[in-house]
Amino acid sequence: MRTARFLALAAVLAFTAPAFAGDYKVGALTIGNPWARPAMASMNGVGFMTIANAGAKPVKLVSAESPLAGVVEIHRSAMANGVMTMRRLDQGVTIPAGGSVAFAPGGYHFMLLGLKQPLAQGQKAPITLVFDNGRRAAVELTVQSAAPQASQGSMGEHQHH
Template sequence: MQFKTTRPLGRRIHAGIAAVGTAALILSIGACSSETQPDNTASESATSEIAITASWSRETAEGQDAGGAFMTIANTGPGSDRLIGGSTPVAGDVQVHTVDMTGGVMRMRQLQDGLEIPAGGTVTLRPGSFHIMLMGLKHPLEQGETVPLTLTFAKAGPVEVELAVEPVGSQGPNEAGGSDD
C-alpha cells in the first residue's frame, strides 16, 4: 500500500489514495487549492512530494507503554522536507527517534528537529535505526490489526498511513512469515 501527498508552498495536499483522509480534510484541500501557485513557478525549496510504503509496527505486551513504527519514506519532489512528528488515537505522543551507540550502549533518542527527507531521496525507518515511537500506548498493539497514524511533515503537512501490526521480533512485513502488504 502506498500513500502520497504533494503540498507546494504549504497550501495543497493531493492524496494518492482516495480513502486517505476525512471529509474535513477533503473539504480543506478544495478550499486551499485555489491559493496555490502553479507547479512551474513554485520554488525548489518549497516543494516536496512524499510517498510512504511498507508501514508497520510490532505487537506489544500488556502493560507496555511504547511501541515502534517503521516504513519507507520517499520524497520525489525537488525540495527536501522534514518529518517532525505525528499523532495516533492509540498513543499519547508520536516522536521521531534514532538509535546511537555510546560507550558500547545502544540508546534511543528523540530527534528534536525531526528527520530530513532529502529531495529525490528515500529514508527507511527500521528497527535499530531511525523509527517512530508511539509513546503512552492506550492499549497493546495486537498482531493482525492495523493502526492509523498521521505523520506530520514540515512542508507536505499531514500524511495518513495504516500500520500493519506484525508479530513480536518481526523485522518487517516482507520477511519470511510476515504479511505481504
C-alpha cells in the first residue's frame, strides 16, 4: 500500500515539477517563467516574467541590470488611439501586496539595450532585478521565441499577441 502511494505521489510530482522549474523566490516575491526573445548582438533584446508578491506590503522594482547588455530599462507598451506606444518607466513598477505584475508582450517588459552578444534560442541570459528594499534577485531568462506554456496560472492569462 505504501509503495502504491509513493508511486502515485512520485507521478504527480513528475508532472508538476516542470511548471515550477523557472520560478525564483526572493523573500515574499516569486519570479515566474522568465524568458527573452532571440536577438542579435549589438541589437536590443526584450525580457518577460511574472512577479508575484505574497507579502503584506507592496514592493517596488526599481531597476534591472545584465552583463549581456549595455543597460537594462523597464518599459511599458500600451495601445493609445489605435497606436502602440512604449514608455520607459524611470520610477519602476510597484508589485502590490498579495498581487502580481506580468511582464509580457504588449505590456510591461525589460529592454536589454546594446546587447554584447546574441541571445540564441535555448540560451540562458542573466538579469538582476533590484527592488526598493535593497533586495536583488539574480534570474536567468530562457531565450525562446514564444512565452512559456507551462504556467497557465501566472503568464497564461496575461499573454498578449
